[in-house]
Amino acid sequence: RAIMNALPQTNMMPFLFQDNRIHTSKYNILTFLPVNLFEQFQRVANAYFLFLLILQLIPEISSLNWFTTIVPLVLVITITAVKDATDDYFRHKSDNQVNNRHSEVLINSKLQKEKWMNVKVGDIIKLENNQFVAADLLLLSSSEPHGLCYIETAELDGETNLKVRHALPVTSELGEDISRLASFDGIVVCEAPNNKLDKFMGVLSWKDSKHSLSNQKIILRGCILRNTSWCFGMVIFAGPDTKLMQNSGKTKFKRTNIDRLMNTLVLWIFGFLGCLGIILAIGNSIWEKEVGGQFRTFLFWHEGEKNSVSSGFLAFWSYVIILNTVIPISLYVSVEVIRLGHSYFINWDQKMYYSGKATPAEARTTTLNEELGQIEYIFSDKTGTLTQNIMSFKKCSINGRIYGEVQDDMGHKKEIVKEEEPLGFSVKSQAESTFHFFDHNLMEAINLGDPKVHEFLRLLALCHTVMSEENSAGQLIYQVQSPDEGALVTAARNFGFIFKSRTPETITIEELGTLVTYQLLAFLDFNNVRKRMSVIVRNPEGQIKLYSKGADTILFEKLHPSNQDLLSSTSDHLNEFAGEGLRTLVVAYRDLDDKYFTVWQKMLEDANTAIDEKEERISVLYEEIERDMMLLGATAVEDKLQEGVIETVTSLSLANIKIWVLTGDKQETAVNISYACNVMTDDMDDVFVIAGSTVVEVREELRKARENLFGQRRSSSTGDVVCKKKQQLELGSIEEETTTGDYALVINGHSLAHALESDVKNDLLELACMCKTVVCCRVTPLQKAQVVELVKKHRNAVTLAIGDGANDVSMIKSAHIGVGISGQEGMQAVLASDYSFAQFKYLQRLLLVHGRWSYFRMCKFLCYFFYKNFAFTFVHFWFGFFCGFSAQTVYDQWFITLFNIVYTSLPVLAMGIFDQDVNDKNSIDYPRLYEPGQLNLLFNKRRFFICVAHGIYTSLVLFVIPYGAFYNTAGEDGQHIADYQTFAVTMATSLVIVVSVQVALDTSYWTVINHVFIWGSITVYFSILFTMHSNGIFGIFPDQFPFVGNAQYSLGQKCIWLVILLTTVASVIPVIVFRVLNMDLYPTLSDQLRRWQKAQRRARPTSCRRPQTRRSSSRRSGYAFAHQEGYGELITSGKNMRAQNPPPTSGLEKTLHNNASWICTMSSFSQVKTMKV
């Protein structure tokens, strides 16, 4: 068997095939160390510390011991490396899980279980029903007649309806015959691996003939085989070459805004450091010249005869070393630790644990947490994320009466329905156990024999494209192409109108126990323009009837004038259904005259055989017969939303987060769901639909929409029209209203492709950003990513993408934060995501509680950290003026080494991990508390400068007060205490106490841990101080610990304590003044909230009220078919029928021909469709 897969472009050169193994991990054991170190030293700060370390090894300028830098550096790098390694380990693990899935592969003429990763190009794989496809396959044969198979592509494009794939007639003959399959030796020449999901080009050469291969012959990785008990396929693309993997963008190293800001700030600090160094170096030169020179000769300091300039140069580097602590190396590691803590809180959150699937939330990336508090845009997938992808028949309106409304306890009602089912013996056995209908009025109506109700249900049982099948247990199984239809037919079945079977000419149903066979005369297929489908049947009594179901807008125009009253009431009902987010269909029938129909049928046959304008003629004929219909009623099917979606969406949009829905599904479905889950609302001012098929059209539509928008804005005279992002946190500003203006934009994939072109891009972006909601439908996975990239790049906003399927992977990867819905069958989305949980509703808690807290804590932490280190380091600058700029440190070297990592790290970490300004309940109840994060208010450059100024002030106080006090002083026993060592100890002790008091003031949520850490740190400081100044340790290492006896003596002096006390008071009091004033004059939302709640508690507890606006549904059509055209032909040609009535062998050629034609028409249809939508 020679199977070759080659590139046409490369002159049939054999292509280097990838194996089917997938990698999402970054490192392996060998590359880990170099790659990881390389990545780490790309961080400005780490590189800087390495540089510092080298500087410190030069004795001339080394003002600090090398251990002051290397200990923290090694610590930091190790911790980060360990963390990266664990992250990657888990990625390896999940990769392995996917790679080790089994599939049946034909090896040595035998079917053997083989791991996915060992599947090679050219292998022949056997797939069974409901299995995931392991690689991109060329379909060879299947269990269904004519080599048909059904696949679900939800993982790839989010569409839930089944698609048909169709093997080549020559290969489908191979059937299940292992030996023949094994000897299959066709050669496939095809396109190079690419990411186009809907295109495939290739040629199969086999048995001296060539067969062209289209997308219809290909099953892609990530699909699920449905309704087909088995099929065989040959692997064309494997692993990274598969369209699925080609569609998933590259794993990017994600950084948060704060990270970037921190990097900028670190650079600024470097600059600042340089300036300080230069000032001090100049000072040093001058001092050397003016004072130092004489001083040196006095000291016989002849060595080197340094001139002042070179001394200044050396001093510069020495000061760079000393002042390096303004960028503490522990900053990064602390940030990581805090993020890790926050990630654990997410993992531990019971309120994000979904018991249904036993899945807790999981923070898969631990470096992005605070960004969760800054989200401005959410890009959500629809299927599986917002919706459960389960359709259920909810309500119907028959002859002007609504059925299916229940206000009572549902479980109770349900049981009654089941028990009281009148024709239980027959119905029950066929009823779907999952079906719930809670209104037994309908049952009564059926029992009373209401002819309209019967006709309604009969229609549902007759007018569809469902195929039926009995499984081994004798149970009736429906093969559904669209879930909507499935829901309707199942509903009819449960009410006693059971669709039994069909042949190309007949449909058999069981009507309340009696089998009735209808003759199928014509099948008027669905397409996107007609938005309806009809069947014409002859019942046993010989009457010809046309049954039709379709969108209300279309069908209402086709009704007989006598239906006026019914139409208006049904229309009301439809509005009501639509308002509840149900998908509606209108059903109608028409009694046909025998003669009239014969004439029509003749014309149809003529049209079918016509050569030119066939389509037009047929559609005119369809129009002709589908008129003067009698309205029966309407159905309402619920596309079940995930739990809590509405609350979540509402609450997130109150938090000023814009939600975009990106789906591969149809426009109607997408819009419908958007309404259902409150992404779009009825009180929106306008919905713009962009559906142009050329660049010019798209641009024109965008322009119009914009004009429209601006026009409306101007007329509403709310003033300023600036696209978001600039409004402050002013309460109740009018501008707020305008910027969150209620507009929605709906754009489909085709227009999007044009709109993403460079010059239209900005128009799109501008419009899209002014809209509250954007719905993109029919988008490919890559387009999803492009949309995300667009917003990310041009709006400079933080984006979050959430999805569940493989088609969301690229979007998840390109957004700042990717969230995967876990617990689904496919793991791809989760594997690519940064956070995963089982239900969309947890997004609310993730953002509003965890995200908000993380951001709040991180900002607080950073402010304090910069403050602390400036206070700590800047003292050296002041001291420089008194020590001849000689790079003398103020503190003991040990203190410098330990200050950041031991003495002051834990309290601030505790604050960064545990602090809460308002509790989780309030965070969720008042979504506007989320806004400071979006506007980046808590930590930005301005805040940074405030912190730095605060630090410098503290350092000044820390220096000046001891200086003044030491100027002319003596100890209690008259001894010398203005010595350097006492000064160092005093400064260090003051510093530790001041920063501890400061962190105590900053901590707004004092848990036990905070207490332990703060008090503990101070205790640890004193114990280490006394230990290092003790006699014993000096006796052992006299050079390392020269401060012997200092702590005991200095800290025994009353005046030292007076100094420490004064320093603390003087550096803390002004800060409290500013804070109190600030809180009084410019209170933040959380301040207000706290105060308000306090006031509330004091007063009577009132619940939060808002004027309730009664929402009336203005929207007309909730119509959405998940249909695909072409099924009518399948049915009438009998192609997808079981072998119970096999087509005559002579007719095989004909059917094959037909079949080829329908595939052609279908593909051309779909082209047209996508162009026109």
Add this chain to the structure above:
Amino acid sequence: MELIPEQNLSRLPENSALKQQMLPAHKLKFSITTVLSIYIATGVFCIAVGTILLFSAKNIREIEINYTNICANCAEMRENALNFDKECTCSIPFHLQEKMKGDVYMYYKLYGFYQNVQQYSLSRSNRQLLSKDIWDVQDCAPFKVSHNDTPIVPCGAIANSMFNDTIILSYILNSSIHIRVPMLKNGLAWWTDKYVKFRNPNAINLSNEFAGSAKPPFWRKPVYELDSDDPGNNGFLNEDFIVWMRTAAFPTFKKLYRRLYRVQYFIEGLPVGNYSFNISYNFPVTRFQGEKSVVLSTLIWSGGSSLFLGLTYMMTGLLTLLASAVIWIIYLMKKKNTSMSLQESMQDLPCRKAEVDNAVSEPKVSAVSQ
């Protein structure tokens, strides 16, 4: 609802206060009353401490005599390094107008002497001074060894630049009787310095022990002859030496030189009268444009504090009180508006509950209305 398998329950996060972030906590609230009371308390406390400090500082009697230029001839002589062997003494008479009660301490005070220059302050050998290894001169650059490569003991710039004036205070009872005021030369250094940080080699004869070493170039006598009268005050244990070796934090500093031995006339301190300092002028401060003085001072409970600390306390206290007044005023001014605007602003905070209830219940409402 399907039953959750047993092992799945293990995936349920633990319901502990820590993991659910529900740790009981105390919330710091800065209500206006607490802040103001803290402020006033702090302010009052600071003023009180300041007052006490200022009052007690008034009791300090201190005399400082700057003798840099009084002994001008000596100063001039010391300018020239060649004359460093020559003796030069000068006498500075002064009148004590008020009695100095209690313990009196004599300090020398240097101006503009940078004992805190980094290279200087590192130029010493703790191992040598501890007599762990008296030949360890590794860190002592540039005073490690003398010209003939013999190690300097004690080595280093600090030791080399030791203050070496001799100051003798005489009480002039009358023109003929000059009583040398008895001074103690022990108890000058910190206990730990004297008994831990500095040790002599364990030998009866120090000079033997130090044989083969050179004295610092600036010294006149080798280290084992610093005080030949008192063996406990000799060698590395010489208290003047120890005091000098404790480097000062700032270029202006005073170091304890002698303590008054309260006997005879001086049992109560220094009586009023005429005194004179007899100074053997050795330390050449003019060469680095420094100055030196001799200080006589008494102490108070907090040691020899200056006015600075008291004044700063007073100032801080006053500023704190001022700040509390400002806060109080602003609070009063805002109070009228606050109660109103608070209500308004809270109504403005979108309340999710109502909204969501609205959104969720809406379909039902409409359904009922049908």
